[in-house]
Amino acid sequence: MTKKLSLPVLAIATTCFALHAGAIAAPAAKATSASAQPKLVVVLVVDGLPNEQVQRYRDQFGEGGLRRLLDQGASFSNAHQAHGVTVTAIGHSAVLTGAYPYVHGIIGNNWIDPVTKKSVYCTEDTNYTYIGEHTDPSDGTAPTKLRVDTLGDQLRYATGNRSKVVAVSGKDRGAILLAGKTGTAYMYMEQTGNFASSTFYMKSHPAWVQTYQTAKPQDRYYGKAWAPLLPESAYAGDASEELTPAKPGGHNRLPYTYYSESGKTDAGYYNNLKTGPFLDQLTLDFAQAAIEGENLGRNPDGVPDLLGVSLSAHDYVNHAFGPESKLSHDHLQRVDRMLAQFFNYLDKRVGMDNVLVVLTADHGFANTAEFSQSRHLDAQRIKGDQLMKDLGKHLSDKFGGAKLLTAWSLPSVHLDYEQIEKSGLRRADVENTAAQFLLQQKGIADVFTRTQFESGAVQGTRMATLMRRAWNRESSGDLLVVTKPYWYFGYGDTGTTHGSPYAYDTNVPLLIMGKRWIKPGNYGQYAEVVDIAPTLANILRVRPPAGAEGRVLTETLR
Structure with a gap:
């Protein structure tokens, strides 16, 4: 039974739609023939990456990663997560639903249930558990609270479930909210260092996941150091350690070695891996295993597949040290090199002429209060x-x-x-x-x-x-x-966060690359992350997700 919306809610919906009315005003995009459809769509979300960092450090990127996206793709400098509470769960929901929180229902990472007055987590559902892993009641296991569908759901509907949709992330919400209702999510388990799914998606892992877990690639970083990638002179403009203070007992400088107090690989070690480049490398390695295990991009009938990859570590680094820090600077350079390796892999496995890549972020970041104060800003x-x-x-x-x-x-x-x-x-x-x-x-x-x-x-x-x-x-x-x-x-005297409606939190990268579909160039037009789903739906020739309010970025289409 369909409920009628109250007049105030209708007014909100109408106004929000009108504010982003480029969806109506823009000329119709040219249809893409079925034979020209991508074999694989890769949606990359770098958690907690302000567009400002991409622009500030772009001259230091290598040739094959972020620079490849900037040079060979469409790059929007004025793209935004256009909602007022800029946090991980809301930002990830926006990417492939094309919807705002007032519609998709994910209003935070956690929120208070209006009836019980208890805190709930965005992807918790006690009806499901992690496969082969310990599960707490508040752990993220399912997209139950997401009230709308995603692009991946529409793609599977349009192809009779022949298209495969897989999402991988260092955070459960990063994977689950990209995978949607009918895809499959895999997330990093900080107790064991495995990537695992939940019983919402399947009863047991496929053989390729079991083989991957048996090899325990997460253990190879024990005793390994995160050291600066670039010459010391490259970090000359970064904030000093005094302006990016560490928590008591923590660190705020490189090199940093990953180990545990027990002297062996354990939950403490696997949890420490989250703040640094090795979590992202493990995420991309598992994504490659998923491409091979699920044979993504190689469907014999030519239907497209969708892979979502959320790289979580930049958010952890920025929270701890601030986006102005040497550690954040170095981490982004390492993400760039990892992406170059990943794109080279895609080129060999699927062929980049057959792949459409989108990169964005779920939110930006505020500088630490200490750094802002050093710039004569009112900050606390x-x-x-x-x-x-x-x-x-x-x-x-x-x-x-x-x-x-x-x-x-x-x-x-x-x-x-x-x-x-x-x-x-x-x-x-x-x-x-x-x-x-x-x-x-x-x-x-x-x-x-x-x-x-x-x-x-x-x-x-x-x-x-x-x-x-x-x-x-x-x-x-x-x-x-x-x-x-x-x-x-903030709780404590160190680190920083995000969540505001200000540009440092909303302005994120929006890069789209696929030479058969996208016109390269630097675009100054206003764009939103909610534009991604309608644009991809146009290229894939599927119905946009139900709650989508974004516009098709027709200026980028060939």
Whole structure:
């Protein structure tokens, strides 16, 4: 049974569609003949990669990786994850659904269930477990919470499930949200260093996965050092270690050797591998094994296959040290060389003339507060728990002692509407009181309320547009809090994060390469990550995913 949308929700949907109306205004793209379809579409997501880093370090890239994409593909300098809460799960969902959070339902990595008031994880589903691996109740095992389909789902539907869709990532959400409902996801297991799938996708691993796991390639990096790839002079512009402080007991300089306290390969070692280049190398190695094991790109009837690869380590490195650090700089250079090797492999295995490659990111990154301060910027970390404790006390004092703040997963805050009504209060009055209190606190730029969202009052500015797209009527909280530029919610005194509607978090690379379909060049037109799915659907001649609102990037098509 189909439910009718309320007028405010319809208004939101209509406005969001109109804001990206290039999908309507753009001229129709030329149809691609079936014989000219790619044999393999490879969608690469570098987790936590700001476009600024690609541009800043591009002269140091080798010939075959990122430079190959920049020189031989279409490169958008003004591409964005165009929603207001820029985190991994939302960004990965955007890539192949073409949808915003208010439609696809993934509103964060974690969020508060409005009914139970308990935290839920974006890909958790206790009906399923990892295959051959320990599974905690909150582990990511299935795309159950993703409310729409993906390009891969449409491709499999159009080909009668003959097309294969496989996604691989260092994070479960990175793989699951690219694989969609009918693909297959494999994710890194930090307890064992294996890549494994879940019982949502299959009962047991195919033979090629079992063979791969038996070889234990993850153990080859024990005792190996991550050392600088380039001459020391190449890092002259990077922030000093004093501006990228490490956590107590941690490191913030190279070389760094991977080992464990036990003196052998164990969970501590496998977890440490995540912050550095070796996790990404393992991910690409497993992707190659998947190409061979599933024979991707070699279907006898010519139908295309889709491979999603999410490289997770750059996010871990940037969180720990900041995108201005030597470690982040070096890590991106290593990703570039890994991609060159991967593209060479694809050329030999499938032939790059038969492959369409897309590279983007799920979000950018803020600089560390210390680095921003050194640039005379107003920047600090905000202790979110203390802020919420102060807000709860303020509401209680203001409204007769009632506990009106129930839960939060910043930037989303939940109020107790039932208690508000029992106390004879108006929802809007409590929301506005909370918003006004937050706006008086250091580092808070804006606060949007449920009443504003539902009445259609949130409009008129780009920030309003991005925050409206990020808010889901059924799942989101009752307040959505926006920090000032360069301020961010943080626990502790080191590292940095992402999640804001500002350009350093939204502006990501968007590179598309495939000489039979794509016109190379540097494109200054505004583009969004949600444009990827409609563009690929056009080339593959399949229906766009149901929630897609992006446009076909017709300017890039041959």
